[in-house]
Amino acid sequence: MVAAVPPVVSGGLPVIGHLVEMLQNRETLFKRGYAEHGDLFTIKLGPQPVLVITGADHNRQFYTETDKSLNMQDGYTFLKEAIGEVLFTASQETYYNQRPALQEVFKRERMVDYARAMNIEVQRWLDSLGQSGEVDIAQAMMDLAQAVAGRAFIGPDYEAELGDGFWRQYEAIAASLDPVLPPKLPLPKFRRRDQAKKKINATLSALIQKRRDRPERYNDLITTLLTTPLKDGTILPDKDIVTIFMGLIFAGHETTAGQAAWLIVLLLQHPDYLRLVQEEIAQHVKPGAALDGSMLSRLEHLYWAIDETTRLRPSADTQIRTVEEPIQVGSYQIPAGWRVMVSGATSHHLPAIFSDPERFNPLRFAPEQGEGKNPFAIIGFGGGIHKCSGMNFAKNEMAIITTLFFQQFDAELLSRDIRVVMGKGANRVSEVRVRYQRKAGAPRVG
Ligand code: HEM
Structure with a gap:
């Protein structure tokens, strides 16, 4: 009934x-x-x-x-x-029309270029750490996720092309998000949002024009969007390219930063499991090597830890x-x-699906335990047609960060009370102080 x-x-x-x-x-x-x-x-x-x-x-x-x-x-x-109105914020008709462009951005061949960009930016971060010191992993992951997004989507000159103010302007837009107040109220945060949008529009429109003038010089997100026909055979207008770029940054960078930070925290809190991950890294990743798809596919303990982090500390809960x-x-x-x-x-905590659900136990996802078989048991990357397009991008980024960090450094968690900080977009993590020491024989790659 x-x-x-x-x-x-x-x-x-x-x-x-x-x-x-x-x-x-x-x-x-x-x-x-x-x-x-x-x-x-x-x-x-x-x-x-x-x-x-x-x-x-x-x-x-x-x-x-x-x-x-x-x-x-x-x-x-x-x-x-x-x-702006784009992909998941636009009408269904617009979404299905724009979908081919989204699929092109995340197709397999592009993932190879993205992994290259991730290796470079992660190594730059590790080189900047020096021999030993302390770092707030939460902030470091946020900076790193921005650098990775810049290099992966704009190319090697992203710092000069996006300019100094880009991420400050992005922050002004992110800080204006408000699920309760009407977005057009004359409040200072909404005025700052509108000014930041104008500046970002001008920056990105100039980048689009440069690529339209000399397409042979570029192989990046904007060029992909400029050359991929939509479902109706048309090409995205410039304003939609700007919006898709902003949509991907919004969907992808805080979410990845938060989960990457939690992954490092959970591994440091569980040294027995970290040892399994380190053994696997030693076996499959030569020191100094950049990680590619085939190396990443052998790091199964690490990817189970990523899934366990998505279960226990989802950025999108x-x-x-x-x-x-x-x-x-x-x-x-x-x-x-x-x-x-x-x-x-x-x-994510149902005992009928996850044995001992409060425990960090990535081995639950090993095939012999098989707790990860139902694709709808965990909602951290969504599901169905709108399932996260950047899931593999994000998982690879987390895997490359953790592999290179734990390959090159010994680390100790100093913060004791680490909490989820609920954001208006993705969940963030409170400060995570970590003391680190470069391992003997782990030279700076440069
Ligand atoms: C740990 C990192 C990430 C998490 C936790 C995450 C989470 C999610 C979730 C839960 C959804 C579904 C939203 C819904 O159904 O309402 C989603 C969709 C989406 N995500 Fe992610 N995401 C992550 C990283 C990324 C990255 C790195 C990108 C791009 C660079 C990205 C791009 C997208 C896009 C474009 C969609 C919309 C897909 C569609 O509507 O077809 N995400 N994400």
């Missing part, structure tokens, strides 16, 4: 419901909801009812109903004013959709206008 809508979680306040708790600590909110009502419950964000779902079967329905009875774009409205047509979920009928959210805080 189809029942009324799912029960509401305790703790809601008059008028605002669970809004403040959602913005400040949704992990506790979702865990409480699961403890009270199981895998389907309701939270209230102001007057807006939201169904929160848990478990691979419900997650599968969420991802396969996206672009059918569930609408993805509404959930990203707050991003539109910041980066939730995603949201709007119900366009009434939909049955479990035994409930969810009306149009409701929202639906997936929840890493609960789905």
Whole structure:
């Protein structure tokens, strides 16, 4: 029998419901909801009812109903004013028209170039560390993710081409993100956003023109977007190239930085597993060698650790959709206008799927244990047609960072209380102080 809508979680306040708790600590909110009502419950964000779902079967329905009875774009409205209408923030029609360009950006051949860019930037970072010292890994990963994005998408001259102010302007845009306030209010943060957008537009438009004038000189993201026909046979206009560039930076750099930092933290907190990773690195990666696809494919313990980091410390711990047509979920009928959210805080910790779920145990993903078989059990990279296009990019980046770091340095974690810091985009990590010492015989590569 189809029942009324799912029960509401305790703790809601008059008028605002669970809004403040959602913005400040949704992990506790979702865990409480699961403890009270199981895998389907309701939270209230102001007057807006939201169904929160848990478990691979419900997650599968969420991802396969996206672009059918569930609408993805509404959930990203707050991003539109910041980066523009593109891919996942644009209408479905625009998304499917632009999809060939997205696929071209992440096709296999390009991943080879991206891995080369990652090796260079990671080695530059390691060379800058000197013989020994202390570093905040959280900040270092953020800087590194920006450098990798610059080199991978703009090419070797990215520092001169993007100019000094680019990342400051990007920060002004990111700082303006606000899922609650109307994005056109005359507030200082929205004015700073609009000024930063103008400057970024001017910078990127000039880069596009240079590549249009001399396409033979470049082999980068902009040239790819300038030469890839869309579904309707047209080429992206310049303004959409700017928006796709910004969309990829937005989707990719804080997410990767946060998860790379957590990966290093979790490995340092679990020295027995780190030893397995180091043995594997010693066996398959010659000192001084740049990592390519074939080397990366042999680092299975490292990639299991990356998956375990996605499970335990996801940068993207939730995603949201709007119900366009009434939909049955479990035994409930969810009306149009409701929202639906997936929840890493609960789905990633189900004992029926993950044995001893609170424990860091990457070996759970080894084929003989097989806990990673259901593609909808973990939601950290999304699922279905909109599954993260940059997932392999991000995983390779994390693998190259950790391999070269632990190959060349001994490291000790100094920070004790490391926390997830909820961002308006991706989750970040609090400060991570690490003391390091260059290993004997690990020369600077330069
Ligand atoms: C650890 C790093 C990353 C995480 C955790 C992550 C997470 C996600 C998630 C959860 C989604 C699905 C969103 C939804 O269904 O609402 C997504 C989509 C997407 N991601 Fe990532 N991402 C990461 C890195 C990257 C990188 C490096 C790039 C590009 C350079 C990227 C580009 C994209 C794009 C373009 C989409 C939209 C795909 C579509 O709509 O078809 N991501 N990502």
